Amino acid sequence: MAIVYGYLTSTGARLGLLAFQMLLAASMIQVHAQSPAGFVSIDCGYTNSSDYVDEKTNLTYDSDERYVEGGKNFSIRAEHMKDAANKQEQTLRSFPDGQRNCYTLPTDSGKKYLIRATFTYGNYDELNSSKNGSPFLFGLHIGVNFWTEVNLTNWNPSNTVWKEAITVAPDTSIHVCLINLESGIPFMSTLDLRPLQDTMYPFVNVSTSVSSFSRLRFGSVDELITRFPTDPYDRFWQSWANYSYPWSNMSNIINVTALPNIDIFGLPPAILGNASTIIDRYSWLNITVRSSHYLTTELELLPVFHFLELGNNGSRRTFDIYNVDEQQPLFSNFTPPAFLSSMFRNWFLHKGRRAYFQLRSTPNSQLPPLINAYEVYSRVQMNVTTASSDVESMKLVKEKYKVTRNWNGDPCSPREYIWEGLNCTYPNGDQNPRIVKIYLSNSGLQGELAISFMNMSSLEILDLSHNNLTGTIPDYRVNSLKVLDLSNNKLHGPIPYSILGRFKAGLLELRLEGNPICSQVRGSYCGNKKTHILLISVIVLVVSILVVLCILWKLCWKGKSKEDNDDNMNEEEIPLHIDIRRFKYTELKTITNNFQSIIGKGGFGMVYHGILENGEEVAVKVLRDTSIALSKDFLPEVQTLSKVHHKNLVTLLGYCQNKKCLALVYYFMPRGNLYEVLRGGLEYLHESCTPAIVHRDVKTANILLDENLVAMIADFGLSRSYSPTHTHISTVAAGTVGYLDPEYNATFQLTVKADVYSFGIVLLEIITGQPSVLVDPEPMHLPNWVRQKIAKGSIHDAVDSRLMHQYDATSLQNVIDLAMNCVESASIDRPSMTDVVIKLKECLPAGTGEKQLKSGSYKQKDAMDADIARQFQLLISGVSTESNEGTSSGVTELSSPSGR
Structure with missing residues (x-):
């Protein structure tokens, strides 16, 4: 932990600071020898069975084996190891399979948490996915809700992206899911869970979570990123670290430590004890958070300002805080107190792709504005999840039968990621989705039938056929159940009366054929002779069809050689007078490998993939057995199209004019x-x-x-x-x-x-x-x-x-x-x-x-949380941020400090 101070004039003050540092260091040795209660720190891809203590934070990190299913462990490439800021960045877990893969984190229901995920690519797969020019991005969900997008396109593979969110746990666990958007394989380097006080971030509740887009601390600070143990909640605070004119930095950490703990945001003294202002001749400063073209969505933004007066020498400091876009003050005549004041409104601003705020001195103010810290969040709307009784039942089924399907996260939500083998109903309003159908046929299930299905009060169809289930049939008293298919297992009697009674009343379709139980009973639910006769009839019909197909195939094959000999005879003698190549039918057969690879089908005919003599890929569109009349109607159109050239029209390379075949040859479009x-x-x-x-x-x-x-x-x-x-x-x-x-x-x-x-x-x-x-x-x-x-x-x-x-x-x-x-x-x-x-x-x-912005990482100067360097830009009193890669990450229109 680094303590940085500015201008302390007295020797006593310096000795006081030294004593405070020694006391704080001693307390850290005792208090932070182990992670605080409720902290979950996961090193994704770490394969050692024993945990370890991070040398910088003293936090204990575990392997992710018990938090996730699926995925593959990797280490970043050797050439990127030297740039890793910590041990966690050296490994990762990649998820090449499935659209959604989820980590399950233990929580206390109703408690508020900070969740952080980090991503260090390090070219682990040797595909250079972040530098090859193609989009490289994937999504993140909190439970069933879209959280944010991880965009690594044109990203330095050594750098780290992080994403932070604050949410209320809906249950005893919370899911963090990676979503494959088919633009790169999702992966994760670390996943952290940090409990917060219930009073913190009052705008977060069961229906609203927030995603952090920016969290900045001001003043003269050497640390690029401030986190635990300086911040007891392990938030990432990025240093503004701008010392150029007209900036002026202030520091007074000792006085801050004596403040009563009244802050609902829990800011530590090291954050509050530093501030930035501008020199006296200027009267206002701007803060602009603006999205680049990487982020096209409109966001509901909520800013939080943190102010603490660090020494005004008796002069008056008063300013207004404006939301410039709406031309109205958020706070008027504000004077930073000697104790902490966090300023926010308990609602989100209008939807947009930027937030533009101005701290403007009032006419009677003797000093310019100052600011200690700043946060901005966007809303993550929380949607209803599957009914908890259904979720718990499916968890028990998954554990009992060791189901290996990609069952991750919520069973029914979002709809596009519903668990394989389930159907759900989605009532209107705030009602929870319910599971209505379960199909687990041929799933290799073994053991007795799970009684947990009884707790699913909306279940209509349960298909567990063709497995190795043993024992008796439980007394499933689910009044909603309409179909129970237990056929072809190893079940024996008796049949519970509740099930048999619903079957006899015509309320339940019951299937038990193929079980030992059917050797003792003769009910229709065990099949009958008519079923066997029907099966034999079907088999005979299938065999007959196969025989006929074989005969037809032989006849076609016999005529094929004669057809090949006639190909050249069928070429039209009158060519079209156009400046594109005319292909013979025999040439098309060679180009397409005898029309082997079909890549499309349209009203004109089949489209085949082909390769010309020079290796160029083409698409060959063929209409066979075309009549001469149609050919006379069509080929003049080819003459017209051969003269049409445009970047958004597929180029016609050539044609084939055969009595048995008309064909067009185009450039091949690899993306379909x-x-x-x-x-x-x-x-x-x-x-x-x-x-x-x-x-x-x-x-x-x-x-x-x-x-x-x-x-x-x-x-x-x-x-x-x-x-x-x-x-x-x-x-x-x-x-x-x-x-x-x-x-x-x-x-x-x-x-x-x-x-x-x-x-x-x-x-x-x-x-x-x-x-x-x-x-x-x-x-x-x-x-x-x-x-x-x-x-x-x-x-x-x-x-x-x-x-x-x-x-x-x-x-x-x-x-x-x-x-x-x-x-x-x-x-x-x-x-x-x-x-x-x-x-x-x-x-x-x-x-x-607009020009694409450069990316940052938390190992870089002016780095921003979770690719904010690409999404957001900060402008204060006209001084833009400077990228450590030599390009500006500020906006093109600069605000000049004005007013004296």
Whole structure:
């Protein structure tokens, strides 16, 4: 622990400080020989069975073996070991399997805790994932709730990211879960749990947790990060450490130690005993916390200011604290007292991507403002979890049968991470989700039937068939149970009356066939002769089908060699006069390895992966057995498309014109199509091509993605040339259900607005993650589904849940409005593609194009908690932060100190 002091003038003061340091050091030896009660310190990936004491903090660290299931242990690479600030950074646990992997931490129900996770990549997997240019990020959940995102893209592999949250434990344990977002393998280096006093952070409760975005201490401080034992709650305090003009730093730790313990935030003397101000000639300072383009979501922010007067020499210091964005004071005429004052409002500020505060001297103030410490948090909305009785029952089932499935965290929530083998119901309001169906067939279960299923009062279906369960059937008195499938186990009688009675009353479907119990009874629940006859019939039918297929295969194979010989004979003699390559059918067979690898299927035909002679990858779209009439209609379109070139249109490399086969050869798009990912180029076609082109089949499956996720429109098999001087062209309606313009479908009158309609559907698919036509619980067109969601709730109910609320709500609302405008029934009410492009650019969140910020770690100067260096920037009295990597992490518009 380092004690730093500023200007102490008397010898007595210096001796007093020395005595205080010695006393504090002696007390640390006695008090901190072991971790405080309730501290949980986990070294993820540490494989030694015995714990160890960290040499800097004197905290005891354990292996994570008993806190988590799954994952693999790793050490960071040798070249990064020298940069590790502590032993915990040298190891980690990686989770390559499963979407959600959770640590379970012991807690006292209803108690308030600080949770911190750290992440030191250290290129442990030798993939250079943080430096290869691809996105490297994953999510974090507290229980069922999205906490934050860990973004290591373009991150120094030696540096450490940390995330902190404050929450109330809902039960005797709390889950911290890593979420695989398919942009890198999640991992964790350390996980800490620290109990807080119930009075601390009063804005945290059972329904609201907070995520820490910034926690700063001011004054002349040598430590980059201050933590335990200086802070008894082991919070990470980043040092502001800015000594340049017009800053002035103050220190008076001794006086702080004599203060009564009245602080609801529990700040230690070392934090309170230092402060920063500006020289007398200036009257205000700014504090700006602003997100970079790495963070596009709007946040509900809550700032906390900590003030303590460290020596005003009898002069008056009074200032106002303004929320500049809302042009209103948060606190007026504030004078820092000789005892601690923590200033906060018990509500969150408006949603936004920045917070801008100003400490402004009042006219009668003789001294400029000062500040000792500052914290800012964002809201983590806590959602309801699965009913505790169901959770406890499933825990007992998991333990009893040693279930090896990826059962982590809450069984039912969030919905996208529901436990495999479960179905849940999600009531409206604040009611807890309930488990209604359990499917554990063929799961290798052994032993007697668990009685814990009886405690699940909403359970409707229990399928434990095809396992090795033994013993008798428990008296399952679950009135909600409709199906009990225990077939093909090793169970014996008797059958409990409660179960048998519900079966006879027609309230329960019971299946017991394949158990010893059925040798003693002849009930229909044990199967009958009709079942065996039906099984034999099915087997005979399957065998017959296989015989017929074998015969057909032989006939096809016999004719194959003759077909190959005729390939060259079927080439069309009249070539197209275009400047792209013409492929022979035999060449396509060589390129595609005889059409072995299918990568897509569309209205035009099958799409195959191919490799040209020079090693270049291509996509070959083939329509076999095409009639000559269709070929005459299609090939002139190829002539038009061969002249179309745009960065967002897939380039046509060549074609094949064979009497038996028409084919198009395109550049291969390695990232597939947009439809696959969910689950630009049109303006050029409409406005810049001569003649203009209507695509007629715009859909997510026809928007391909290259390795950099640049979108390119493909599949011009249905496209038609179009003259802007005509209002429409007449043609047979064609396209894909769900994307088809209703006006075009009814009148067969084609305009460019047909593509606009289809593009509107594509926009809605991107936003919602839903298909163009939903089928469950009943068929519904996507625009109608969006209208219903918004009418019953808000836009957030329509947004893809995988975005985890990480988006700009205002921008998203504008995009939804634009998409709904595109799918108007009448084409005259739809915008042009040019208008769509303009409006989409306007919808981009502010700052999207700003220069990417450099990242920091807690081993660096001006480092910020949990990649805040990329998410947030601090501006105080016009002096921007300076990155230790030589680039500015301040904003481009600088505030100058003003007012005298």
